[in-house]
Amino acid sequence: DSGVTQTPKHLITATGQRVTLRCSPRSGDLSVYWYQQSLDQGLQFLIQYYNGEERAKGNILERFSAQQFPDLHSELNLSSLELGDSALYFCASSPPAGTEAFFGQGTRLTVV
Amino acid sequence: QKEVEQDPGPLSVPEGAIVSLNCTYSNSAFQYFMWYRQYSRKGPELLMYTYSSGNKEDGRFTAQVDKSSKYISLFIRDSQPSDSATYLCAPREGSQGNLIFGKGTKLSVKP
Numbered sequence: 022d023s024g025v026t027q028t029p030k031h032l033i034t035a036t037g038q039r040v041t042l043r044c045s046p047r048s049g050d051l052s053v054y055w056y057q058q059s060l061d062q063g064l065q066f067l068i069q070y071y072n073g074e075e076r077a078k079g080n081i082l083e084r085f086s087a088q089q090f091p092d093l094h095s096e097l098n099l100s101s102l103e104l105g106d107s108a109l110y111f112c113a114s115s116p117p118a119g120t121e122a123f124f125g126q127g128t129r130l131t132v133v
Numbered sequence: 134q135k136e137v138e139q140d141p142g143p144l145s146v147p148e149g150a151i152v153s154l155n156c157t158y159s160n161s162a163f164q165y166f167m168w169y170r171q172y173s174r175k176g177p178e179l180l181m182y183t184y185s186s187g188n189k190e191d192g193r194f195t196a197q198v199d200k201s202s203k204y205i206s207l208f209i210r211d212s213q214p215s216d217s218a219t220y221l222c223a224p225r226e227g228s229q230g231n232l233i234f235g236k237g238t239k240l241s242v243k244p
Contacts, residue, residue, distance in 0.1 A: 023176060025176075050165075052229055063210050063221075063236040063237060064221065064223075064232075065234075069231050077230070077231050079231060109174055110156070111176060111177070113232075115229055117229075121179055121182065122167070122179065122232055126175060
């Protein structure tokens with residue numbers, strides 16, 4: 022158990038809908054990263070937050086947004102969902118003075 | 134050229150073999166080099182990381198980085214069936230930078 026908690030584990034929704042994925046980082050970790058893993062693309066970096074502030078942005082679509090709250094949990098919002106958004110979504114967290122990044126078990130999103 | 138290239142395999146070896154897994158990268162600003170193991174699309178599990186060039190050993194695992202050739206390796210000694218998984222290399226620029234993943238190499242260790 023990495024200590025990073027993601028909910029829900031599985032999500033099935035229809036095209037055009039909006040979903041919210043939640044991540045609770047390890048205790049004391051200030052950085053949260055979101056990644057998307059689809060079958061043919063590998064793990065793609067979406068966005069990073071550090072202590073509530075956006076730190077870096079990767080290949081995140083405009084239909085996707087994220088935020089990190091004062092209690093350091095983070096949410097990834099996916100809207101106007103398309104079939105191609107079906108993927109595993111992982112979050113990871115890092116301690117403020119460390120290099121390690123620990124991943125949660127992911128949310129498997131299926132868009133039908 | 135992708136930032137991180139990794140042979141997807143699959144790689145099949147007999148139990149007890151020495152396994153060599155490799156990545157190449159293009160960004161010379163990468164300083165930290167992480168290796169993750171992922172079972173059946175579960176969350177990636179951090180195996181070890183190195184800073185800059187050099188070797189690092191942890192039990193049966195040895196990570197090696199050659200920054201001059203932008204080449205990263207992970208060696209597994211005395212491989213076990215439980216090592217069967219996908220191995221992902223993930224360099225990053227700073228200690229808090231985002232990880233750039235290779236596509237992963239699928240390893241199968243046969244009893």
